[in-house]
Amino acid sequence: MSLAIANSIDDVLTALAGGARPIAGGTDLVVGARQGKSPLPESLIAIDRVPALSTIEQTDGHVRIGAGVTHSRLMSDPLLVERYTGLADAAALIGSPSTRNVGTIGGNVMNASPAMDTGAPLMTLGAIAELRSVSHTRQLALSDLWTGPGQTSANPDELCVCIVIPQTPAYSGSAYVRLEYRRAMEIAVVGAAASVVLTEDGTIASGRLAMTAVAPTIVELVGASEAMTGMAAVDAADVIASLASDQAVPISDLRGSDRYRRHTIGVMAARALDAAARRAGGERIGVPVNRNLGIGAAR
Amino acid sequence: MSETYELEVNGVSYPISAAMDRSLLSILRTEVGLTGTKEGCDDCECGACMVLIDDQPVNSCSYLAAQAQGRRVTTIEGILDGENQLHPLQRNLLDEGGVQCGFCTPGMIMSAQALLARNTSPTQEEIRIGLSGNLCRCTGYQRILAAVEKTATEA
Numbered sequence: 263m264s265l266a267i268a269n270s271i272d273d274v275l276t277a278l279a280g281g282a283r284p285i286a287g288g289t290d291l292v293v294g295a296r297q298g299k300s301p302l303p304e305s306l307i308a309i310d311r312v313p314a315l316s317t318i319e320q321t322d323g324h325v326r327i328g329a330g331v332t333h334s335r336l337m338s339d340p341l342l343v344e345r346y347t348g349l350a351d352a353a354a355l356i357g358s359p360s361t362r363n364v365g366t367i368g369g370n371v372m373n374a375s376p377a378m379d380t381g382a383p384l385m386t387l388g389a390i391a392e393l394r395s396v397s398h399t400r401q402l403a404l405s406d407l408w409t410g411p412g413q414t415s416a417n418p419d420e421l422c423v424c425i426v427i428p429q430t431p432a433y434s435g436s437a438y439v440r441l442e443y444r445r446a447m448e449i450a451v452v453g454a455a456a457s458v459v460l461t462e463d464g465t466i467a468s469g470r471l472a473m474t475a476v477a478p479t480i481v482e483l484v485g486a487s488e489a490m491t492g493m494a495a496v497d498a499a500d501v502i503a504s505l506a507s508d509q510a511v512p513i514s515d516l517r518g519s520d521r522y523r524r525h526t527i528g529v530m531a532a533r534a535l536d537a538a539a540r541r542a543g544g545e546r547i548g549v550p551v552n553r554n555l556g557i558g559a560a561r
Numbered sequence: 562m563s564e565t566y567e568l569e570v571n572g573v574s575y576p577i578s579a580a581m582d583r584s585l586l587s588i589l590r591t592e593v594g595l596t597g598t599k600e601g602c603d604d605c606e607c608g609a610c611m612v613l614i615d616d617q618p619v620n621s622c623s624y625l626a627a628q629a630q631g632r633r634v635t636t637i638e639g640i641l642d643g644e645n646q647l648h649p650l651q652r653n654l655l656d657e658g659g660v661q662c663g664f665c666t667p668g669m670i671m672s673a674q675a676l677l678a679r680n681t682s683p684t685q686e687e688i689r690i691g692l693s694g695n696l697c698r699c700t701g702y703q704r705i706l707a708a709v710e711k712t713a714t715e716a
């Protein structure tokens with residue numbers, strides 16, 4: 263096995279073209295290999311020292327989050343906490359401080375677990391992934407990127423360079439909550455993200471929801487915006503809860519039965535909506551919502 | 562197949578000749594010869610293997626040693642100020658009864674040390690979060706939390 267350390271995006275792309283696999287924090291790749299899920303690739307290129315992959319930049323109407331940005335930074339970056347709060351909520355729930363120090367947004371997105379925490383908030387914020395190879399750059403909606411558990415439509419020679427999120431409008435807010443059995447070192451039993459825009463009178467102008475661990479990939483709730491437009495968030499909670507339970511197609515495993523997941527995803531969706539709408543209305547609810555509203559595992 | 566690289570541990574540069582798929586934990590214990598860092602689960606769950614890389618806690622069992630090239634690795638052996646001097650966290654863990662079998666202690670200290678380095682007066686909640694990647698099967702945690710809190714107030 264070989265491992266080389268890249269200093270630039272070009273280094274990485276050349277290595278990928280030659281058959282190497284990228285390693286960022288290794289918290290999925292190395293841990294998975296140790297657990298015997300899949301052996302370590304023959305050739306690895308470490309991307310954690312490429313400066314251009316670890317920037318958070320505001321550009322014309324977008325924020326570009328480098329694929330190498332760690333969860334520790336996602337949960338504490340002032341711009342993200344202020345405007346893309348649901349993403350910060352998710353990052354703050356991941357693993358433990360050590361997982362968050364080395365684990366990256368690019369690794370989370372490209373690992374494509376149906377239980378990944380950053381996926382649902384990214385989807386409700388309209389994020390796209392920018393993929394690059396030696397020959398081209400393309401942008402892909404997350405719904406087109408994730409094709410199944412652990413599977414993406416990216417080619418092996420493509421590097422995720424950054425995640426691009428459109429600027430959030432005024433009177434908007436977002437949140438991510440998850441059901442968990444303990445407060446750290448945990449994986450979502452189910453999780454839900456919401457992002458809403460309010461009108462000046464406080465009713466919902468538009469909104470999106472997405473769900474974690476109830477389908478082979480992270481999925482967006484279809485018809486959510488239509489179902490809640492014009493309503494106050496409190497009145498929309500029940501509608502959204504039953505929509506979420508109806509659309510969930512969960513599996514049963516040792517973390518929960520399909521029936522339990524189908525019920526609790528409704529509860530989580532309603533709570534995500536509540537927190538997102540309150541934030542949109544100007545209420546400051548700290549990151550992560552789980553801890554600050556007492557959702558999930560007790561202390 | 563072995564390859565050769567340099568690893569900086571506790572301020573000393575060590576030439577390493579080993580297969581590139583070896584974990585930082587196994588290199589520290591068998592090649593560098595520092596056995597204070599413990600192997601608990603070897604699966605990124607328990608935190609007994611916690612070391613600092615560039616001052617941030619990392620589970621060394623699931624981090625490739627070769628990926629730590631060019632970075633500063635700090636282990637429990639590297640936190641002392643002088644020979645035979647206990648670090649304040651070590652002293653307070655002993656005084657408060659936060660050490661029983663002792664196997665989790667080095668990892669606990671590394672996480673606590675990283676927390677206190679960036680937050681000199683953490684709340685109890687912040688201490689809990691700071692230690693949330695470290696399991697202890699003996700103490701019930703309260704004595705450990707008390708020792709970290711005491712260290713923060715003394716500093």
Ligand SMILES: Cc1cc2nc3c(=O)[nH]c(=O)nc-3n(C[C@H](O)[C@H](O)[C@H](O)COP(=O)(O)OP(=O)(O)OC[C@H]3O[C@@H](n4cnc5c(N)ncnc54)[C@H](O)[C@@H]3O)c2cc1C
Pocket residue numbers: 283284285286287288289290291292293309329330355356357358361364365366367368369370371372373377378379380420421422423447448449450605606
């Ligand atoms: C103890 C523990 C707790 C965890 N808890 C959570 C949790 O609560 N929620 C959660 O969602 N996840 C959790 N995880 C999973 C993991 O930490 C995250 O998915 C993390 O974001 C992965 O990032 P990484 O940089 O470590 O990825 P790596 O392991 O380095 O890479 C993961 C995969 O993505 C590929 N890859 C990485 N970067 C790129 C890129 N830029 N372009 C293309 N491909 C790329 C790699 O080749 C590999 O296949 C946990 C893991 C551990 C060990």
